[in-house]
Amino acid sequence: MSFVNIRRFVATLSVVILSPTSALCADQSELSELDYLNDIPVTFSATRLPQTLSDAPVSITIIDQRMIEASSATTIPELFRLVPGMQSYHIATNASAVAYHGMSDKFPPRMEVMVNGQSIYLPLFSTVSWETLPITIADVERIEVIRGTNTVTQGSNAFLGAINIITHTPLSERADFIRYTQGEFDTQNVQAEHNQKTAYGHYRVATGVLSNDGYDFTYDAQDPYFKRYFSFESTLSPTLLDTISIDLGYSEGYSSVGDIKPSPGWGFKRREFDTNSQHLTWSHLLSNSDELKLSYAHAVNNLSARLLTATEASQLTGLPVNIAQEFLDTNAPLLITAETGKIEQHDVEITLQQHPSYDSKVITGIAFRAEKAKNRQLLGTNEWVSEESSRIFTNWEYSGFTDWTLNTGALLEHVSGSGTRLSPRIAANYQLSPLSTFRTSLSRAYRMPSLLEANFENIIYVPAPYTGAFGEVYEYDFLVNQELSAERLDSIDLGVMINWPEIHSQLDTRIFYEEIKGGITPSYQFLDPAMLSSAPYDPDQLYRTFMNRAHWSNQGIELQYKYQSEGDLKPLFVFNYGYIDSNGYRNDGNQNRSATDVFDRLETRNPMHTASLLASITLPDNLQLSMSHYYLSSVRWQEAVKDTDPPNAPYHRTDLKISKGFRLSPQNELSIALIVQNLLDKPYSEFYAENMFEQRTYLQAQLSF
Template sequence: MIERVKTVALWNYVGWNRMVRKTKYNLKKLTKTPSKFGLLSTLVAFSPLLPAHTLVLKESDIFGELPSVTSVSRLKQNPHTSPASVSVINQRMIKASGAQTLTDILALAPGFQVFHLNSNRQGANYHSVNNQFPNQLEIMVNGRSVYLPLLSTVLWHTLGLHIDDIDRVEIIRGSNSATQGSNAFLGAVNFITKSPMTDHSWKASAIVGSMNSQSAQLSHSGQFEGTFYRFSGSSETNDGNSRFKDSHERNYINSEWIWSPTINDTVSLNFGVDQGYTHIGYLYDYENRFPNGERYLAKQNYSSNYQHLRWSKVLNNDKTLHVRSYRNLLNLNESKPSIEDITRFITKDEAISVNLLQNNPEFRGYREHGKTSLWDMELAIEIENKTAHSFTGIGIRKEKSSSPVLLQSGEVSSDKFRLFNSSEIHLLPKVIINAGLMHEYENNVINATSGRLGVNYQLLPQTSIRLGYSSSNRLPSLLERNGNYTILPNRILERENQELNPEKIISYELGIHHQLNKLQGSIDIRLFQENISEAIMNFKEGMVGERRNIGQWQNNGFETQIKLQPSNTVWLLFNYSYLNNNVESWNQGSAGIFPDVQLAPRHTLSSLANWEARPDLNLSATYYFMDDVLWRRSYNLLHQPKYERLDIKLAKSWRSKNSQIELSTLVQNAFDNSYQTFYQDHKFDRRIFVQLNITMD
């Protein structure tokens, strides 16, 4: 243990000067306002350099971790200095909620729309006019984008990531394109994994439950000659819904390595492999084609892998060089439909079905089939002095995709270049200016510039006010530009569309953050107006489908997140969002004519209460509410009714000196109020899971 502390101290020495400056600031603040928050900030700033026994903080001493984030502007900030509203969901909250999927975690942030397309396909979005492929939200793992160029979305089950791998999630509520680029058009989410330096030496878990779910996960952390490492692997299966048999199987392994070749250098390497299968399909009667009560689902095999390298080098007391490079690769193999499938669900005529397959040997029912890769490299310099802190860099991204059914022209590719800067300027003792700028250009043909300006005013030591403005653009994806089509007799032809323009959003916001020192919590409020124009939508005219810049809507509203810990044994989380979504009527031809109505839920709410009845007994309850909504891809313009859901989790633990065993039971939708989630035929009913965790240090 002493050797580990020494190595951690050496590794953290690269940030010594920065911590000293932060500590001086906290000490100065502490002398003016003797708050627990200021004292803890000072102690935590020094904690990596102290022996293990010098500082012992238990989770019960404060609600979660100190509010420090990096995903908003690449700079280390807290809610009082950040240019945007950000929710931090930590391990404690994830564990108490009983989240079973990555998207479940996002329901613990205000304004997020979380839904299931079927038993094993999830989606998540923020303030969007939604469909089954959300395409305006950047999802990252340790800063690595996992957005898919081939489908213009994220496939959550292919990321090589497990709930138990996550340390915390930073959720930026509002456009973050000025920092993270085009895909962060409406917001951004960064899943940050557990550090090999702080995780348990060994951890094993197993889950059994509804839908014949079975999963097992094993992780190990340690160090070897000054290098910290962590391995994690998981295997999971379930049978899916009893009506549709949309089963799922997945196996993955990932690893992270951290080492310091010199006192000024820190290098980390992440890599992983994920493979398995799931079922895809539309759980509604598409144009009255399906036989009564039946739906066509296709099995989709997948395999993915990634590599992610980060290097930080301290140049002097004020400057740090950052280099990052990563590569993602995904292969999707949708099963071919049989002649019987095509006849039963599509053509109604066997002769036509035979002819269709003869002329289109690569035909797939849902066309989610192909290969895609992404390679990204970034070089940046971070500069910090007494009055300013900036992060400036350049980057290049190469995307490639091929699909015999989506992109018949063969492999398509794109080279994107970017220049960016984020700056935090301490203009006055109580005033901070945040500015961000990102310029992207693609293949020397199309470009997009996104900017953000924020003014933070420290009204009181515990209260800050933020005014924000952003103007952002989103470049069309590979699929949107190349996935247009014409259906000829017995053939489908894909073609390119060079006339697409970037999507645009202009947003204004007022943010208020107040620290509740006595209750060890906080209140975060965001009032916003978002104007979206030139949104890319699919227009169908006869047998021709084409992406066009025809979408337009405005979002107005407010949202709040409240965290409270009234005692050492009880803590509470509350989220609420009011969204007035005003859609100007637009015509997508036969793909849909959408009237001037609300196409996003007006009210969403989630709350989480946790009670540590005894040191070895924990009870938590999570409540979700979503207003009725008319999803853009719900077809026949049928509303999804509002729903309420209550999840309850009870955990009992047994502890020894170096290990812990925990047995927990989770009941999702405890009152069994079965509700529709996205598609009309997909119902979420009561589900029960039992989990066993074993940890050893």
């Protein structure tokens, strides 16, 4: 679909959608004010200002509590299958990745992920480690997903989109509970939550132990998982004008890193994790509803694995065991996986929200982030590698024009070693009627190189006894590119949102065009450019490095329709669809020691179609029936080798959930749920060809008191 055709489609879509809307407006006198205001969620994620979905400058998907309870998801990443244009996939039994608009491997790098507004993005891997988080799906109140760039609000990590996971607040007076889940892979999960109101405020404590044996692979191997976690949230109000929030989290355990094919004789690469985080926020109300907010966050992630043995190094390199041991000693420490390391992050942010007039509100802020990481195999040193960044941002909403709401904003970001970039956005929402809104926005965004991309270096050194004959370096595997710069995104968004309060429905349609220039990608290079014109090639002269050698565009359409009623049977119906057409290339450099660059076309690196459907009803006696269906078209993930690895085949998957509640007393309730994923038992592969998803069944019991 060309961009010209998309513009034609906008015109056609306006006629088709707005015609019935006009008819609705003719009868709007029959609707009350409550019809317009009922169930209109307010979000802060788009601009940090309180906004309804119709006033926000971007498309937003909200996965609310009813959707979470009705879904068959057992982990947080599985919920994102309910977002148009988003892909959620397993890279191992207990390791997941979430991407928006594809172009991803097992480390999707272009989407910010936050918990209660605080980033959980790991700079050492340019992604999120979902299995290590100190929260589970039982802790989630709702999730707000920004579909489209939101760099202007959350910084360069939000290059293509952003996720904000909002946990249950201590103020919600939620019942205490104990939950037990048993099922596939000998899953044994125990979780508990306690909420308490005190004279000083409210607090919530959640804890749990999760474990399973992992998948039984054909080569007699499994990838087990274990996690214990603890989280604490508290809200204090020492005065009528001040609020203090405290979020603490801790988790520890182990899982495999996602390498589906284990190395011969030594099984999966098990990685242990130990994480802790602290997030403190102070809010102070000023005059005229203005608000000053100060927040500080600190997080530590320790990811470790055992050392590589001489026998294993000998298997990998073909060297005799004694020489392999000398290589290990010279390049120590070498672990069985490079996906380890120590990461520490500090974030400080100050924001001021103001209301200059009744039809205007603005937020300004300044933020500073300091992060450091330690990993010999990825950063080329046993010392800490640090990076600092600072941001100044502002977002302004103005609704003084008749039927128009304007949103403008800009973020100035500076990253040590990567320079300074300005990311602006301008958006206008036109209220076609009290029930429908047309939205358009223009954005330019930059994604700064992550700590890993800016500092990735891996050099294998020769043991001292052999340096005379071979030199000091055995292999330049990966070298730092001092000229690496930021990726750039230019995007255009058009959208139509329609509410039908009399039938409890809402439709949100988004049409987009995105162009990414200077995309960061690994590329093969020669240490000496003269090697390009000489033969034979010296393999020691060939290395990889990150370069700005990818360029592609995305264009397409996304829509989400939601029907939700509190009437008889409490029906819920959600349909999502995303179409994306990608065009472009990445330059792999002098791959396979060739004399010319190799260009990888990117048309197949995105799934062209994604779709999901969730339907739920509640029968008498508190019996709830839910069914989900997911579809993903063919895709060749970034890790697939060009022209040799076949693309992942398209798949359909249907899930079923049946739950029943039993009122034991006015204060106590027991609920039982049966979850069957892939109900029709048609196995399909996710990400790796060997990673088969077959039918999975879970039984869940929860006692609330």
